[in-house]
Each structure stands twice: as C-alpha cells, then as structure tokens.
Amino acid sequence: MSSAPRFRxxxxxxxxxxxxxxxxxxxxxxxxxxxxxxFSLDFEHLEAxxxxxxxxxxxxxxxxxxEARAADAVLLGAMGLPSIRYxxxxxxxxxxxxxxxxxxYAGVRPIRTIRGVPTPLADPRAAELDIVLVRESTEGLFKSxxxxxxxxxxxxxxxxxxxxxxxxxxxAFSFELAAERKARGHEGRITCVDKANVLGSFAFFRKxxxxxAARYPAVSADHAxxxxxxxxxxxxxxxxxxxxxxxxxxxxxxxxxxxLMGGMGMAPSADIGDRHAVFQPCHGSAPDIVGQGKANPVxxxxxxAMLLNWLGKQHGNDDCTAAGELIVAAxxxxxxxxTLIPFELGGDAGTREIxxxxxxxxxxxxxx
Numbered sequence: 629m630s631s632a633p634r635f636r637x638x639x640x641x642x643x644x645x646x647x648x649x650x651x652x653x654x655x656x657x658x659x660x661x662x663x664x665x666x667f668s669l670d671f672e673h674l675e676a677x678x679x680x681x682x683x684x685x686x687x688x689x690x691x692x693x694x695e696a697r698a699a700d701a702v703l704l705g706a707m708g709l710p711s712i713r714y715x716x717x718x719x720x721x722x723x724x725x726x727x728x729x730x731x732x733y734a735g736v737r738p739i740r741t742i743r744g745v746p747t748p749l750a751d752p753r754a755a756e757l758d759i760v761l762v763r764e765s766t767e768g769l770f771k772s773x774x775x776x777x778x779x780x781x782x783x784x785x786x787x788x789x790x791x792x793x794x795x796x797x798x799x800a801f802s803f804e805l806a807a808e809r810k811a812r813g814h815e816g817r818i819t820c821v822d823k824a825n826v827l828g829s830f831a832f833f834r835k836x837x838x839x840x841a842a843r844y845p846a847v848s849a850d851h852a853x854x855x856x857x858x859x860x861x862x863x864x865x866x867x868x869x870x871x872x873x874x875x876x877x878x879x880x881x882x883x884x885x886x887x888l889m890g891g892m893g894m895a896p897s898a899d900i901g902d903r904h905a906v907f908q909p910c911h912g913s914a915p916d917i918v919g920q921g922k923a924n925p926v927x928x929x930x931x932x933a934m935l936l937n938w939l940g941k942q943h944g945n946d947d948c949t950a951a952g953e954l955i956v957a958a959x960x961x962x963x964x965x966x967t968l969i970p971f972e973l974g975g976d977a978g979t980r981e982i983x984x985x986x987x988x989x990x991x992x993x994x995x996x
Contacts, residue, residue, distance in 0.1 A: 632947075634668045635939055638699035640692065640722075642677040644913025645923035646705025652983040653703065653928040659990060660936070660954050666947025667939075672699065678712040678720035678913075688722035693729060697904065700942075701935050702726065704908035705928065709915055716776075723899075724773065726906050727765045732899035733794050734801045735763035735878060736934070737910065739865070739885035739895075744963040746973050747890050753866040754888065758814070761871045761885055762802045763878020765899050767794055770875040790829045790874070792836060799840035801900070802872040806847045814869055817848040821857050821873035821881070833874065857881065861888065886910050891972045893924025896931040898938065907935040921978040922971040929959055929986060954990070961989035 639654065641647040654671060661669050674692040681687040696702045704726075708719045726732065741747055741757040748754075771789040778784050802818055810816025820837040822830040834851060841849035852860075854877045860867060861884050873881065886895035892911035899906045909927030917923060933955035940948030962968055962985040969975020970982060977985070 632665065632667050633943065633945065634670055635700040635943075635948075636698070637669050637671050637935075638674055638692075638696045638702045639671050639704075640674050640676050640696070640702065640707075641705040642707040642722075642913065643679050643709050643720075644706055644915045644918050645911075646677070646707070646913055648918070648921075648923045648979055649909065649925040649928040650703065650705040652925050652979065653932050655983075656929055656955060656986065656990075657703075657932050657936070659987070660951040663954065663990070663994065664947040664951045667945055667951075671703075676722045677707045678709040681720050682712050687720045688725050693726070696726060696906075697730060701939055702904070702906040703932065703935060704906055706909065706911065706913040709913055711915070718773070723906070723908065724770065727899050730901055730904040730906070731766065732901040732904060732906060733764055733766050733798050734900045735765035735875075735882075736805075736898040736900060737761040737763060737878070737882040737885060737895070738897075738930075738934075739888055741889055742894065742960055742963050744966040744968070745890045745894060746969065748887060749865075751864075751866075753864075757865055757888060759865065759868045759871065759885075760805065760809070761873070761878060761882050762798065762805065763873060763882060764794065764798045764875050765878075766875070767791060768875030768877075770879075788827075788829050788874075788876075790833050792832075795833060795836040796840065797902070799837050799872065802870060803840060803844040803847050803849075806870040807844065809870065810847065815848070816846070816869065817850070818870040818872060819857075819868060820849070820851045821854050821871050821877055822851065823854055823877075824851070825853060830874070837872070854881070858884065861885065882910060891924070891970070893927050893970055893972050894930075895927050896929075896934055897927075898931065898934045900938065905935070905938050907931040907938075917971075921980060923979045924970040924972055925979055925982055926959060926970070926986075929955055933959075954993070958986050958989040958993065961992065962986045 641650040772786040895910035933952040936952030
C-alpha cells in the first residue's frame, strides 16, 4: 500500500497581525489533515515583508521566493506596514511580487455570507450570498506599479496593460469555474466587468472574453460596466454568480465584497496560476490591533480551505478536498447561532475565542 502523500506548504506569516492569524490556521490545517488521514502537510516558515525589509533592505528574499516556487502551495498571512515604505512612498508588498513572479493570474475572491454573522444588507437574499469575483492579478493598471513616469513634477503617468495571453488564461479559468459551479447547482453565469464604453483596452478585454465565451456554450455570459457593478453589489449582489475583471477594478470590488460578508476578516482569497498558488486573507496587516488578540482569523481559515481544495484538485486527492470542506463546515457551525461576533463587527470575540469555537465545532462534527 502506498503511503499518504506529503505536501510542502510555504508559510509567510508576514507583518502585523499576519503571525496572529497564521499560527491558528496552521493548527487547523494540521488538525483536518490528521482527521482525514489521506495526506500530511510539511510547513516551511519563511521571512518576508515590511519588517524584514526594514531589517535587511529586502522585502522578498530570493531564498524565500525559491522556496515558495518549490512548494506545493503557499499560505500567506499579511504583508506591509504603512509606516515602512519604499523610497518612492509606496508600501512594501511582497504579495504582489509573488503574484507576478509566479504568474498567478487568477485572483479568486469568494463572496459568501455565513449564517449568524452580521451583514450590512437587510434583504434576506443577502444572507445567502455565494458568488465569486475573479480578479486578474498580474497586469492591468497594477502593471506599472514600479514604473510610474514622472514629468517635471507636473505630470504622473501609470500605464494600464491588457495582454491577450493573460486574458485568455484568465477567462478560461473563469469559465471553467463557472461550469464547475453550475454542476454544483449554481446558476453558472459569468459577467465580464469592464469599462469598454470608454477605454480601448477594456474593449479589447471584452473582445477576448466574447471569443472565450464562444468556446463555453453551456455557460451563460454577459457584460457589465464596473460602475454599474459597484451599484448592484450594494443594492442587489445576488444577481451575480461569477464576476471576472481587471486587476484594479478587482482590487476595489473585492473589498466591496468583503463588506457584504461583514468585514475584511471574513474574506478569503487565492491567487492561482498554472502551477503555483498563494492563499491569504484579503485583509492587511492591521497594525492598530497588533498584539491585542482582536484579529479575526476566519479569512485565513477559509483561505486554508481554498488551499486544500486546490491541492485536492491539482493532485486528485479527495481527502484534501474533504478536509477543505470540513474547515468551511466548522467555521459555519461556529457562527451559526449568532453569538460569536468578532471585534471588527462590534462583538467581543477575538482570535482565541474564534479559534476555540471553530475547533469545538470540528470536534463536534468528529463526535457526531
């Protein structure tokens, strides 16, 4: 009998509350791996981020990048601190470097509400949201983040770049995702979010989307301008299933999605390429609450579930998939009765309380 596979996970806890949410997440990953028994995880803890830059002058060391590239998946806590910046005034952002250097073109941002978690919309349909935003993560307006053109202290230019090669991969990924969701009972509809009525780059983006749509006749496809999508996400987000968009638009809309879920601490994410993937909470390093025990680990827990689901798909390992589903179920169970309210949502549940509630839910499922 062959032994259970071992997967190498590169862990970059990073800055601020990053270590505070990463530590219990690794405990949770180890617990569900032990529960299913069909795989094991080896963690390689790596240094990167603003604090590391302040000490060494390097934000993402070559050896950390090499380890991340060699790992089966990457778990990231949070990177950057407002008080530590590059000479040009921009923040330290190794997570962006990882996306670019590992070609992680598909930024997957689930927008799923959890029963028992306070959310801003009163309509009962908002309590059952389950949509996905896919953000291109390597180009768009972010492409020029290290190449701003300054002219005589009078003009600044950042260039938006859309390429056919990246867009085709992004759309193929997104249509496959929509097809998978349709097979699980979702609508199976994908909306291209752009500004094709104003900018030629987005007309090009939409053109490539339509070409890809023709190859997926079983998936419904439509378009919407980004400003309209912003309005609809606030008024009636349930009209969407899968959204796909450019990098900057996706950066903005994914935070709107986090708000729909209750807050940044509830919002997981994945940045996925053809061979590599990084999983991290959508929130930042939150230096204002470091060391206070107030950090919400749910976004990192759910990012870990996405990590396991991705490993399961990549390696054909059903136990990984089951373990990811177990994390989601335990999180849902922990919040179901409405008494566990994180600090960020006006409650008094901090990192330890939320961690313990999720582990208790996991134990209850084991005993059932």
